[in-house]
Each structure stands twice: as C-alpha cells, then as structure tokens.
Amino acid sequence: MARLDATDKKTVQKIEKLAETVLRSVKGGKNPFLEIPVRSLANVQFNPRKRLIELKDQKQRRYFFNVSMAKKFMQTFLVSDACKELIDAGKTTSIRDLYYMTKHALGETRQNTFEEQEESDPIIEDLEVAIDALREELHLFASGRGSMVGPLSIRDAGDAIDLRRMGSGGWSVPSIVEEHVVQFGKSEAKYVLLIEKDAVWKRFNEDKFWAREKCIIVTGLGQPPRGVRRIVQRLHSELGLPVYVLVDNDPWGFYIYSVLKQGSINLAYESMRMAVPKARFIGLSSFDKAKFKLPGNVSIRMNDQDDARAKQMLAYPWFKDPKWQREIQEMVRSGEKYELEALSRRGISFVTEEYLPRKLRDRDWLE
Amino acid sequence: MARLDATDKKTVQKIEKLAETVLRSVKGGKNPFLEIPVRSLANVQFNPRKRLIELKDQKQRRYFFNVSMAKKFMQTFLVSDACKELIDAGKTTSIRDLYYMTKHALGETRQNTFEEQEESDPIIEDLEVAIDALREELHLFASGRGSMVGPLSIRDAGDAIDLRRMGSGGWSVPSIVEEHVVQFGKSEAKYVLLIEKDAVWKRFNEDKFWAREKCIIVTGLGQPPRGVRRIVQRLHSELGLPVYVLVDNDPWGFYIYSVLKQGSINLAYESMRMAVPKARFIGLSSFDKAKFKLPGNVSIRMNDQDDARAKQMLAYPWFKDPKWQREIQEMVRSGEKYELEALSRRGISFVTEEYLPRKLRDRDWLE
Incomplete structure (x- = not known):
C-alpha cells in the first residue's frame, strides 16, 4: 500500500463516510440510500457575481431496496471501491480502464x-458530485493532450x-495536475496564453514568443x-497570472473560451476548480479582419x-455584456x-510579431 | 535570413533545380513541364525483400501550356516558393498555414x-515526390501528438x-524530429515499446516500466x-533498438502495426524514412485471451x-506469413x-507486471 498524501487521505475518508452512512441505515433496519446532486440543465445556474456556471441544490435519492435503483446503487459502490483501491495503491487510471476493472458477471x-x-x-x-471530489482526486484521468x-x-x-x-x-x-502531482517552482511568467491550435502554438514556441514576452504558452x-x-x-489562482485566450473566429472558438471562463453545463459541479472567470478573450475578434487588413478570401x-x-x-447570460453582444x-x-x-496571409510570424503585441498593447480584449 | 544547415541547403538546392529545369525549357522555346511520380494504387508495390510498400516508376508530366494542367503547374511553384521562404527564414509551419500563405487572388x-x-x-x-524531400525537410509539420x-x-x-x-x-x-532538430545523446535503452493508447502508456509510465526494463516507451x-x-x-536505425508494438486486438490495431512496419499505400514514397520493417507485434494477440485467462465479458x-x-x-502480401494468417x-x-x-480485469498493473514481461520472456511476438 502506498503512502497517502493529504488529498488522498481526504478522498478516502469521503468514500468511507459514504459507505458508513449506508451501513448505518442497514443496521438501523432502514432502506439505505445515496444522495446525489442532480446534473441537469434545470439544476444548473449562471452565478453572475462569481461569473460561473454552478450546480443548484436539487438532489436525488438512490435507494437500495428499489427495483429500478438497486443496480445503480450497487454500481456506485463498485466504482467507489475501485477508486479506493487505486488510491490505496498510489496508482491512477483511465475511466475506460475502470470500466474493465469493475466489469464482472454477477454470481452465477x-x-x-x-x-x-x-x-x-x-x-x-x-460519485464525484456525491462526495465532492474531482475525478482526478479519485485517481482517474482523462485524455492527456496538450x-x-x-x-x-x-x-x-x-x-x-x-x-x-x-x-x-x-x-x-x-x-x-493536482498539487500532489505538479508543483510550481521559480517563475518569471507575467501571463498565460492559451492557444486553441497546436499549429499556432508551435509558431509561438518556434519564435520564442514566451521568452521575449515572459509568458507561459499552452495549447x-x-x-x-x-x-x-x-x-x-x-496558474491563474496560485501564481496570480492573467489568462489570455487565442481562438479561431468562429462559434466553436468562442465556445472554447466560454468553457474555460465559466465552465460548461455538463460539468457545472466542477466549475469552481476548472473555470477562470477573469480569462480574457484576445482574439480572433470579428473586428480584427478589418483592423489587421486581412484579404477577403x-x-x-x-x-x-x-x-x-x-x-x-x-442569448447566454454570460455573453450579455454589450461588448460581447456587439462581437x-x-x-x-x-x-x-x-x-x-x-493571419499568416500577412506573413509567417505576423501573429507573434504584430498581431498579438498590438492587441496586448492596445488592451484590445474582451472579458 | 537564418543560417542553413546541410539538410536545408540540400532541400533548397532541390527546389532551385526544379525551377531551373523549367526556366531552361522556357528559354529554349519549349513547353515547360514537371515530372511527378504517380501516387496511386497501381504505382505502388510491396517489396518482399525490403518488406516495404514502395512507389514504382510511373511518372506523370505536368505541362505549363495545357489548359487543364496550367493551374496545378502554377500551384506547384507557389508551394515551392513558400517552402523556400520558410527554409530561408529558418521557420516551420503547418500545411494549413501554408494554404493561407499561398492563397491570394490572381491579378484583378x-x-x-x-x-x-x-x-x-x-x-x-x-512536391515531396518530385524533388524527393520529406514534408519535414520542406519545413512543414503535421499534428504533434504523442x-x-x-x-x-x-x-x-x-x-x-x-x-x-x-x-x-x-x-x-x-x-x-529530423536530425537537425532532434539529436540522440546518452542512452541505456534496450528497446522501444510503441503503445497505441495514451491511457495504457500512462500505466507504463506511472509504473516506471521503462526504468525497470530499460526501454523507451512512446505513444x-x-x-x-x-x-x-x-x-x-x-531510434531503430540509428541506435539499433528493436521495436515492439502494443495495440488493441482489432483490425484497427493491426493496421496501426502494419503502417509502422511497412508504410501505407498513400504515403508509399516515404516508406524508406518512416517504416520499420522489423517491428515486432507483441500484442494483443487473438490467442492472448485464452493464454492470459481473460473473462469472456x-x-x-x-x-x-x-x-x-x-x-x-x-489478402495483404505483408500478412502472407502462416503465423499472421493464423493470427x-x-x-x-x-x-x-x-x-x-x-487486461486490467486481471489487475491494475497486470499489463506491466505480468503480461508484457511474460510475452517478452517467451519471445511471444510476430514479425
């Protein structure tokens, strides 16, 4: 068994508490249940003060002695158990893997x-919402790409x-990339630039934009x-770095910005840990085409x-600002x-040498 | 203008030679043409000795004074010119970017x-086949992923x-990753393990399989x-490392192995630089399920x-070996x-602790 750090101990405790609550109601002769926050559009709201998409309070109860709920009840414990096993072993795995780990025939x-x-x-x-632990704290990972x-x-x-x-x-x-895995050391960075496209990120890296500008570039x-x-x-919350987002000028690009900024409806329960409400949209703006003299074709x-x-x-509440409406x-x-x-139509390095420096200098971004 | 290294100089010379040939025939009053190897199934063959999919000799001529060919002729020179510009500037870019760089209206x-x-x-x-230069030598990159x-x-x-x-x-x-960008230094590696899936690669990395086994793991x-x-x-040709490939047991997994091994029909002209004919298929074999007692479900x-x-x-000639037919x-x-x-059904680290060590020990692979 691996040595558990503080985060791991807390997560294991949460899983154990969940199990104990159920055991207690079994012993008390009651019908055990799990209480799980509802993840649906109706139970989600945009918090204009925090500027985040949040989960509201509605919860559902999942009972053990209920034909339609018993299987899910059992599955929740199978998954909890597998996650606890992962944490105890100090290992992490994919959600695909977890599916195979927990898949077996029931009895005969x-x-x-x-x-x-x-x-x-x-x-x-x-399970994430029930015990308020991020997937990463359950030692499960998604695709690593970036x-x-x-x-x-x-x-x-x-x-x-x-x-x-x-x-x-x-x-x-x-x-x-939770703190028990990745720790930040010495930094001279002044801001973070998130770039939608890998190919454009490479341009910024090859041109050593990050060294010249003292920024972190990520795609x-x-x-x-x-x-x-x-x-x-x-990087934003711990090192206090402003975050700029550079995406295509299309609805998908704006959506990428929007998810980074206030989270998504699907994953509203983790907005607090994932979203950067103050992220700045630096481009491509619908007005840049004229501003930077790009040819029509x-x-x-x-x-x-x-x-x-x-x-x-x-119509989205988080795009209600007049500047966004105009955009x-x-x-x-x-x-x-x-x-x-x-932008390459104006030159190979136009984006790193003219476009972005000018946008930053003119404070030409949206929040 | 950047200092050009030997590879770059050679590529620029090839581009210039192409242009000179055309200029010479213009001066000689001839109809200038480009000679381009045909990239089609009919002009591709499997070379059983080299165990590579190769391009055959068929070539097509693209004439300037020909209504149906003139535009492509012009385009080939536009692209050559943009690549030369990239090389001269010591920069690289994506093929999407090159499209924008070379896109403009023709006159009025x-x-x-x-x-x-x-x-x-x-x-x-x-252009790659015409002057026998890999895309990377033209300073163009594809998606970076891995x-x-x-x-x-x-x-x-x-x-x-x-x-x-x-x-x-x-x-x-x-x-x-050509030699002028990436150079190999001190190595203790005994082999290379190419893993289809990112999530499985992470298992190998987390379990420090590569340190224990002295191998390079790549996905x-x-x-x-x-x-x-x-x-x-x-890694195979310069450091002499054997290459093992670990993929899903499905036709797509076998195809991944096959492309690594002898190249693909589409890109036959670069097989020599991309393929590893001696790559070994270490799994998943259709027989592993029984061998490693995986449950049916x-x-x-x-x-x-x-x-x-x-x-x-x-029916593929490169899978004609009786062992592959059986597989x-x-x-x-x-x-x-x-x-x-x-494999995780048998335990979180079954693949790194039992499956692969046993396959290697028993020399249980296909070539």
Missing part, C-alpha cells in the same frame, strides 16, 4: 455489473522540469482537456449550424468566420 | 490561387532534455502521427466492418475483438 448469472462504459461513466460523475512551455520551473511526479528548456515539443500536460489541441483547463486555472462562409450556434450564444452580432452580420492561420 | 480576377486546403495538400505531396520517456538523453531545438526526468506527462514528440494516441513514426524509425463483438477489414488483411484467422473465427484496457 449472465448479468454483468456493467454492460458498456456508457454505464460506468455517469456513475463516476455521480503542450506547455514558458519561464517556469515545475515538479511533475517528483521530477524537476524546466519549462524554459523543452525544445520544440514542449512539456506534455498530463491529465492529473489543448482544440477544446482543452481537463488537465490543461485545471493547470491554467492553477481568407474568411470562410458560416454554414447554417454556425449561424444558429452564434445566435444561441447571443457576436458582427460575426452573425458578416456571415463569415476565419481561422488563426488566416 | 476573382480567381484564387487555391480555393480550399484540399487543393494545396496534394500539391505538397507532389509522448515519450525512457533512459535516453536528447537535444531538441538546442535544449538538452533528459527523458528519464519528464514527470507524468512525458516529452511531447514534435512533428519534425502516438491511436495511429501515430508522422513525428512519432519517424522518431521510432530513427471483456471482449467486444466484431461488427460487419471489422469482419470485412480483417478478411481484407488476410488473423483466429480473430475472424472468434468474431471478437478486445482492447488493451481489458
């Missing part, structure tokens, strides 16, 4: 504990890593995975889906979107 | 040099990187991107497409496939 029947991973994934989310460099030293799983000396590839951001290859979101949030016509998506965004309305009006790479 | 017309990236991508491939650790020191873009101290995330394998998250294939090939029924794909593989036939016979994660 042909019934399986889980038929598909689609059954075990929501149970993991149930690269980071900058004037910062870190420790990752005990190894000292200098993010100033990571060559062309950068440091692979792991899925679990999540599209919608950033949990590890990237979490490390950006930690680098833009792409929006299709019906883009248009519908953009109009939907106009999105301009996209809808023009009927055009364009990608970060379109 | 509404005609564009390229309408879509689907037009510029094949031109890049044309992680690597092991008992090896490298230099990447001038930074000394110790792959023994990369924490939980590992080194992000860049897209361009490309599914079908490895060019950078991963190329670095595995370099961890396998997945093959669908019609899987079945058709597997039967197609039986694939067993998959078809059972009608079942299973994933690497299925």
Whole structure:
C-alpha cells in the first residue's frame, strides 16, 4: 500500500463516510440510500457575481431496496471501491480502464455489473458530485493532450522540469495536475496564453514568443482537456497570472473560451476548480479582419449550424455584456468566420510579431 | 535570413533545380513541364525483400501550356516558393498555414490561387515526390501528438532534455524530429515499446516500466502521427533498438502495426524514412485471451466492418506469413475483438507486471 498524501487521505475518508452512512441505515433496519446532486440543465445556474456556471441544490435519492435503483446503487459502490483501491495503491487510471476493472458477471448469472462504459461513466460523475471530489482526486484521468512551455520551473511526479528548456515539443500536460502531482517552482511568467491550435502554438514556441514576452504558452489541441483547463486555472489562482485566450473566429472558438471562463453545463459541479472567470478573450475578434487588413478570401462562409450556434450564444447570460453582444452580432452580420492561420496571409510570424503585441498593447480584449 | 544547415541547403538546392529545369525549357522555346511520380494504387508495390510498400516508376508530366494542367503547374511553384521562404527564414509551419500563405487572388480576377486546403495538400505531396524531400525537410509539420520517456538523453531545438526526468506527462514528440532538430545523446535503452493508447502508456509510465526494463516507451494516441513514426524509425536505425508494438486486438490495431512496419499505400514514397520493417507485434494477440485467462465479458463483438477489414488483411502480401494468417484467422473465427484496457480485469498493473514481461520472456511476438 502506498503512502497517502493529504488529498488522498481526504478522498478516502469521503468514500468511507459514504459507505458508513449506508451501513448505518442497514443496521438501523432502514432502506439505505445515496444522495446525489442532480446534473441537469434545470439544476444548473449562471452565478453572475462569481461569473460561473454552478450546480443548484436539487438532489436525488438512490435507494437500495428499489427495483429500478438497486443496480445503480450497487454500481456506485463498485466504482467507489475501485477508486479506493487505486488510491490505496498510489496508482491512477483511465475511466475506460475502470470500466474493465469493475466489469464482472454477477454470481452465477449472465448479468454483468456493467454492460458498456456508457454505464460506468455517469456513475463516476455521480460519485464525484456525491462526495465532492474531482475525478482526478479519485485517481482517474482523462485524455492527456496538450503542450506547455514558458519561464517556469515545475515538479511533475517528483521530477524537476524546466519549462524554459523543452525544445520544440514542449512539456506534455498530463491529465492529473493536482498539487500532489505538479508543483510550481521559480517563475518569471507575467501571463498565460492559451492557444486553441497546436499549429499556432508551435509558431509561438518556434519564435520564442514566451521568452521575449515572459509568458507561459499552452495549447489543448482544440477544446482543452481537463488537465490543461485545471493547470491554467492553477496558474491563474496560485501564481496570480492573467489568462489570455487565442481562438479561431468562429462559434466553436468562442465556445472554447466560454468553457474555460465559466465552465460548461455538463460539468457545472466542477466549475469552481476548472473555470477562470477573469480569462480574457484576445482574439480572433470579428473586428480584427478589418483592423489587421486581412484579404477577403481568407474568411470562410458560416454554414447554417454556425449561424444558429452564434445566435444561441447571443442569448447566454454570460455573453450579455454589450461588448460581447456587439462581437457576436458582427460575426452573425458578416456571415463569415476565419481561422488563426488566416493571419499568416500577412506573413509567417505576423501573429507573434504584430498581431498579438498590438492587441496586448492596445488592451484590445474582451472579458 | 537564418543560417542553413546541410539538410536545408540540400532541400533548397532541390527546389532551385526544379525551377531551373523549367526556366531552361522556357528559354529554349519549349513547353515547360514537371515530372511527378504517380501516387496511386497501381504505382505502388510491396517489396518482399525490403518488406516495404514502395512507389514504382510511373511518372506523370505536368505541362505549363495545357489548359487543364496550367493551374496545378502554377500551384506547384507557389508551394515551392513558400517552402523556400520558410527554409530561408529558418521557420516551420503547418500545411494549413501554408494554404493561407499561398492563397491570394490572381491579378484583378476573382480567381484564387487555391480555393480550399484540399487543393494545396496534394500539391505538397507532389512536391515531396518530385524533388524527393520529406514534408519535414520542406519545413512543414503535421499534428504533434504523442509522448515519450525512457533512459535516453536528447537535444531538441538546442535544449538538452533528459527523458528519464519528464514527470507524468512525458516529452511531447514534435512533428519534425529530423536530425537537425532532434539529436540522440546518452542512452541505456534496450528497446522501444510503441503503445497505441495514451491511457495504457500512462500505466507504463506511472509504473516506471521503462526504468525497470530499460526501454523507451512512446505513444502516438491511436495511429501515430508522422513525428512519432519517424522518431521510432530513427531510434531503430540509428541506435539499433528493436521495436515492439502494443495495440488493441482489432483490425484497427493491426493496421496501426502494419503502417509502422511497412508504410501505407498513400504515403508509399516515404516508406524508406518512416517504416520499420522489423517491428515486432507483441500484442494483443487473438490467442492472448485464452493464454492470459481473460473473462469472456471483456471482449467486444466484431461488427460487419471489422469482419470485412480483417478478411481484407488476410489478402495483404505483408500478412502472407502462416503465423499472421493464423493470427488473423483466429480473430475472424472468434468474431471478437478486445482492447488493451481489458487486461486490467486481471489487475491494475497486470499489463506491466505480468503480461508484457511474460510475452517478452517467451519471445511471444510476430514479425
């Protein structure tokens, strides 16, 4: 059994407390139940003060002596037990792996504990909200995808890593970046720049933008995975670094920004740990095309889906600010979107040498 | 202008030679043409001696004074010119970026040099085969995706990187890993293990399998991107390390192995630089399920497409060896496939502590 750190001890205690509550009601002759916050649109709200999408208070009870609930009840304990086993062993694994670990036939029947991973994934989310522990604290990881460099030293799983000396590839951001795995050391960074696209991140790395500008550059290859979101949030909250987001000028790019900023409806229960409400949208703005004299033929016509998506965004409470309304309305009006790479029409390094420096100097961003 | 290294100088010379040939025929009053090897199934063959999929000799001529060819002719030179500009500037970029760099309106017309990236991508491939230079030598990169650790020191873009101290995330394998970017240093590695899945790679990293076994572990998250294939090939050819491939037991997993081993039909012209004909398939074998006592419920029924794909593989010349026929036939016979994660049913670290050590000890692999 591995030596448990403070976080692990707390998580194990939470799992044990869950089990004890159930055991106690069994002993008391009662029908044991689990209380699980409801994860649905109706139980989610945008908190305008904190600027976060939050879970509201509605809870559901899952009873053991109930034909329709008994299986899920049992599954929740199977998953809890497997997570406890992982934590005790000091190991981490994927949610796919957990599905296989907990899948077995029930007694002599042909019934399986889980038929598909689609059954075990929501149970993991149930457990997360029920005991208020992030997936990472349960020692489960999602896809690791993303690269980071900058004037910062870190420790990752005990190894000292200098993010100033990571060559062309950068440091692979792991899925679990909680403090017991990744610690921040010496930093000269003044801000964090999250870049939607890997190819554009490479331009910033090759041009050593991060060294010149004293910033940390990170990409999540599209919608950033949990590890990237979490490390950006930690850089923001622990090192006090402002966060700038650079995405395509299209509804998907705006959505990436939006999820980083206030979380998503699906994962509202973890907004507090994942979201950066003060993240700044530095581009591409719908007005940049004119501002930076991009030729007309680098833009792409929006299709019906883009248009519908953009109009939907106009209604979101977190885009109610007049500046955001103006921004999105301009996209809808023009009927055009364009990608970060379109800036290359003005020169290979236009984005690092002119575009971003000017946007930063003019404080030309949205919050 | 950046200082060019030997590779860059050679590539620039090749581009210039291409241009000169054309200029000479213009001056001679001839119709200038480019000679480009044909990239089609008919012009591809499996070389059983080298065990590689190779391009045959068929070439097509692309004339300037020909209505149907003139645009492509012009495009080829636009792309060559942009690549030369990149090399001269000592910069690299993505193929998406190159599309934007070279896209512009033709004179006063509404005609564009390229309408879509689907037009510029094949031109890049044309140029690669026409002057026999890999995309990476033209300073173009594909997606960077993949992680690597092991008992090896490298230099990447001038930074000394110790792959023994990369924490939980590992080194992000860049897209361009040619010798002028990545150099190998001190190594204690005895072999390379290429793992299909990121989540399984993490298990191997967390369990420090690479330190115990003195091997380099690398993943490309599914079908490895060019950078991963190329670095595995370099580790094999330059450091003489055997390469083992660990993939899911399904036609897609076998295909991943097959592309690494002898290249693909699409990219036959670069097999020599990308393929590792001696790569060993270490698992998952269709016979491992019985050998390692996996319960029946961890396998997945093959669908019609899987079945058709597997039967197609039986006909490939590179799977003609009786051992491979037996392997694939067993998959078809059972009608079942299973994933690497299925091994976790036997324990969290079964794959690193029992499965792989036993396969290696028993020399239980296919070539």
